[in-house]
Amino acid sequence: MTSVMTGDHVGEHITVAGVVQGVGFRPFVYRLAREHGLVGHVGNDSTRVFIEVSGPTDQIEVFARRLVDDAPPLAIVEQVTREATAVTVTDEFVIVESRTIPGARTLVAPDTAVCDDCVAELWDPANRRHRHPFITCTNCGPRFTIITALPYDRPNTTMSAFGMCRQCSSEYLDPSDRRYHAQPISCHDCGPVLSYVGEHVVEGGAAIDLARHALRNDQNVAVKGLGGFHLACDATSDDAIARLRSRKHRPDKPFAVMVRDLVQAEELALISSGDAALLESPARPVVLLPARSSTTLSPLVAPGNPMVGIMLAYTPVQHLLLEGSMPPLVMTSANVGGTPIIYRDADVEKLHTLSDGLLTHDRPIHVPCDDSVVRLVGDRLLPIRRARGYAPLPVAMPGARRPVLAVGGELKNTCCIVSGGHAWVSQHIGDMENFETLQAFESTVERFEAMYSVAPEVIAADAHPGYLSSRWARTSGRGPVFEVQHHHAHVAAVMAEHGLDPHEPVIGLAFDGTGYGTDGTIWGGEALIANVDGYERVAHLSYVPLPGGDAAIRNPCRVALAHLWSAGVDWQRGLAPVDALDEIERDLLHRQLTRDVACVPTSSMGRLFDAVASLIGLRQHITYEAQAAIELEIAATTGTPLDPYRFGMCGVELDPGPVVTAIVEDVRRGCSVADMALTFHLALTALVVAVARRIRETRPLATVALTGGVFQNSLLTMACVDGLEAAGFHVLTHHLVPPNDGGLALGQAYIATHRTER
Numbered sequence: 001m002t003s004v005m006t007g008d009h010v011g012e013h014i015t016v017a018g019v020v021q022g023v024g025f026r027p028f029v030y031r032l033a034r035e036h037g038l039v040g041h042v043g044n045d046s047t048r049v050f051i052e053v054s055g056p057t058d059q060i061e062v063f064a065r066r067l068v069d070d071a072p073p074l075a076i077v078e079q080v081t082r083e084a085t086a087v088t089v090t091d092e093f094v095i096v097e098s099r100t101i102p103g104a105r106t107l108v109a110p111d112t113a114v115c116d117d118c119v120a121e122l123w124d125p126a127n128r129r130h131r132h133p134f135i136t137c138t139n140c141g142p143r144f145t146i147i148t149a150l151p152y153d154r155p156n157t158t159m160s161a162f163g164m165c166r167q168c169s170s171e172y173l174d175p176s177d178r179r180y181h182a183q184p185i186s187c188h189d190c191g192p193v194l195s196y197v198g199e200h201v202v203e204g205g206a207a208i209d210l211a212r213h214a215l216r217n218d219q220n221v222a223v224k225g226l227g228g229f230h231l232a233c234d235a236t237s238d239d240a241i242a243r244l245r246s247r248k249h250r251p252d253k254p255f256a257v258m259v260r261d262l263v264q265a266e267e268l269a270l271i272s273s274g275d276a277a278l279l280e281s282p283a284r285p286v287v288l289l290p291a292r293s294s295t296t297l298s299p300l301v302a303p304g305n306p307m308v309g310i311m312l313a314y315t316p317v318q319h320l321l322l323e324g325s326m327p328p329l330v331m332t333s334a335n336v337g338g339t340p341i342i343y344r345d346a347d348v349e350k351l352h353t354l355s356d357g358l359l360t361h362d363r364p365i366h367v368p369c370d371d372s373v374v375r376l377v378g379d380r381l382l383p384i385r386r387a388r389g390y391a392p393l394p395v396a397m398p399g400a401r402r403p404v405l406a407v408g409g410e411l412k413n414t415c416c417i418v419s420g421g422h423a424w425v426s427q428h429i430g431d432m433e434n435f436e437t438l439q440a441f442e443s444t445v446e447r448f449e450a451m452y453s454v455a456p457e458v459i460a461a462d463a464h465p466g467y468l469s470s471r472w473a474r475t476s477g478r479g480p481v482f483e484v485q486h487h488h489a490h491v492a493a494v495m496a497e498h499g500l501d502p503h504e505p506v507i508g509l510a511f512d513g514t515g516y517g518t519d520g521t522i523w524g525g526e527a528l529i530a531n532v533d534g535y536e537r538v539a540h541l542s543y544v545p546l547p548g549g550d551a552a553i554r555n556p557c558r559v560a561l562a563h564l565w566s567a568g569v570d571w572q573r574g575l576a577p578v579d580a581l582d583e584i585e586r587d588l589l590h591r592q593l594t595r596d597v598a599c600v601p602t603s604s605m606g607r608l609f610d611a612v613a614s615l616i617g618l619r620q621h622i623t624y625e626a627q628a629a630i631e632l633e634i635a636a637t638t639g640t641p642l643d644p645y646r647f648g649m650c651g652v653e654l655d656p657g658p659v660v661t662a663i664v665e666d667v668r669r670g671c672s673v674a675d676m677a678l679t680f681h682l683a684l685t686a687l688v689v690a691v692a693r694r695i696r697e698t699r700p701l702a703t704v705a706l707t708g709g710v711f712q713n714s715l716l717t718m719a720c721v722d723g724l725e726a727a728g729f730h731v732l733t734h735h736l737v738p739p740n741d742g743g744l745a746l747g748q749a750y751i752a753t754h755r756t757e758r
């Protein structure tokens with residue numbers, strides 16, 4: 001570092017890139033500079049914070065180090081540049097006007113939970129924002145969901161209609177204030193107004209009282225949140241939850257529960273220190289936790305499931321709702337039957353059939369964003385749904401210059417835009433099975449393109465010809481479509497997250513329910529050797545015919561019968577899947593299998609989990625995706641191992657037949673469901689380790705990537721990590737995007753980016 005010397009004083013031009021706007025970075029720089037007796041200025045342009053400082057060399061050194069080390073809580077510093085410059089002729093340090101560089105991009109901060117300082121003020125009767133439902137500051141509150149354009153300034157947010165009062169303006173303009181340049185600030189005098197729509201419409205503080213009253217009386221209340229409406233009800237009331245379930249047409253799938261704080265969370269679940277840190281993190285995700293056995297929670301929150309998804313209140317409105325002795329609340333996205341979350345004020349009439357009352361306000365939501373869901377697997381963070389609090393933070397993709405759009409898969413769709421060394425993965429959009437979700441997908445693509453000023457030159461899509469996302473890609477007119485095989489994309493997503501050398505091959509184990517294979521079959525139990533240049537399918541589960549696609553997926557008993565048929569085991573009465581169908585259905589199915597009518601061969605690991613769950617008598621029909629596999633994992637956690645089941649390994653084929661046969665024998669012997677479930681998990685773990693070892697015999701590969709929706713299974717993931725590490729492998733799992741199809745877009749983008757660079 002050379003600096004232009006003037007006595008012992010030097011001048012420096014410093015830039016800071018990353019998430020540095022809308023997070024209080026300039027006032028932080030201002031205070032830091034003054035603390036170190038430096039003069040000069042700080043400002044924003046559309047891409048970074050720029051700083052001119054002059055002062056003693058040693059002070060500038062400390063200043064530059066603290067820019068990174070002591071950055072504000074919501075800031076993410078990606079890059080700092082420093083160069084010598086002339087000493088500034090001034091005797092003060094000031095914040096200068098923002099400069100806009102057309103077409104330039106900055107990083108948009110995610111929405112974050114209301115901070116402790118603001119919560120303290122919320123409860124402080126002496127504070128002028130006492131009980132203000134929209135209290136926020138530079139360190140907290142909505143960002144991504146209220147930004148309508150860049151740069152991030154109040155006129156470019158959904159707060160533009162609210163003129164700041166005199167007091168709020170003076171805080172906004174005071175660099176020493178926590179609300180300096182905090183765009184969404186307001187107060188009782190100038191902010192949005194809360195209202196409760198029940199029999200009558202009531203505004204202000206009384207709206208909270210009425211909503212609380214309704215919730216305490218078993219009503220379902222729609223509550224406007226950050227990224228959309230929630231449906232809320234008393235989580236201790238069977239009646240309230242039963243009604244919500246019938247309104248949402250959601251009989252079994254677990255609901256998330258919101259509590260006021262960690263103390264209330266600990267009454268409901270067993271919480272490790274890692275879990276507590278996640279619950280209290282600014283992203284405030286739903287964390288999947290082991291439920292305590294005796295709690296006040298209704299069993300209808302998560303029927304038959306020993307886990308419970310808990311999140312802490314993250315908006316001031318939620319804090320007000322949960323104040324005092326309020327019971328924990330079910331808080332689930334307001335939507336019906338697989339359509340996207342309702343978030344527009346214009347759509348509130350859709351909420352009438354879903355709720356008895358509506359707690360809303362007049363600050364529009366610009367971007368829909370569901371709650372995120374995560375779990376800890378050992379000490380590894382495993383995202384299950386990535387949305388609020390995480391989106392739209394990018395994944396670093398160094399060297400990526402050509403703008404690429406990846407459109408993701410079909411279920412749990414996300415999209416991803418790559419440009420300038422970043423991959424921006426969208427928030428969870430939903431299952432692309434209806435027009436509403438396709439519309440939500442399109443507007444997300446357009447928003448990301450606009451936000452980051454990107455005109456994609458290549459569109460990456462799943463190779464499945466029938467995926468709505470792939471069809472959209474072919475007709476979008478944005479550029480040539482680059483097709484990526486489903487499981488190759490899964491493996492590439494892990495590589496991208498971990499910043500691996502894109503050309504260095506890894507062993508990728510991609511286990512999921514459904515992915516289009518290059519031979520026209522459905523893949524899903526895949527061992528690949530892969531890098532961005534391609535993949536080799538070195539092993540896979542043996543094909544089993546899947547009779548009648550959707551019917552098989554909804555009815556694990558049908559998959560179990562197909563597995564029995566493939567393994568050559570007779571369909572004898574007394575076996576759960578045999579008894580689950582009547583004779584006519586069984587005959588029809590048998591004819592389908594023997595004549596190979598409307599059967600698609602599949603190597604799906606998800607379907608094998610379904611078959612096993614059915615065979616051991618656990619689950620014959622499902623009402624939500626992966627229900628049988630989830631219940632199989634739950635059952636296994638209380639089991640003790642039986643004599644091991646062993647997969648056949650012959651060439652590239654991994655044959656589940658011997659496992660199926662052994663399970664049938666154990667069923668006939670009367671073994672317990674839990675023991676068989678655990679023994680199956682152990683068999684699969686042994687298979688994973690054996691496959692990796694066999695690959696290593698001929699190829700010098702030491703890194704294994706575990707991916708695909710099956711690896712949401714914590715028991716399996718931990719056992720595979722332990723087994724593989726004991727065998728000397730370096731094991732990579734997902735920590736930024738989900739292992740399920742929510743991570744596909746990142747993998748597609750990674751492959752397309754490296755394959756189509758000019």
Ligand code: ZN
Nearest residue numbers: 115118137140
């Ligand atoms: Zn705050």
Ligand code: ZN
Nearest residue numbers: 165168187190
């Ligand atoms: Zn005000």
Ligand code: FE
Nearest residue numbers: 512514515741
């Ligand atoms: Fe998949």
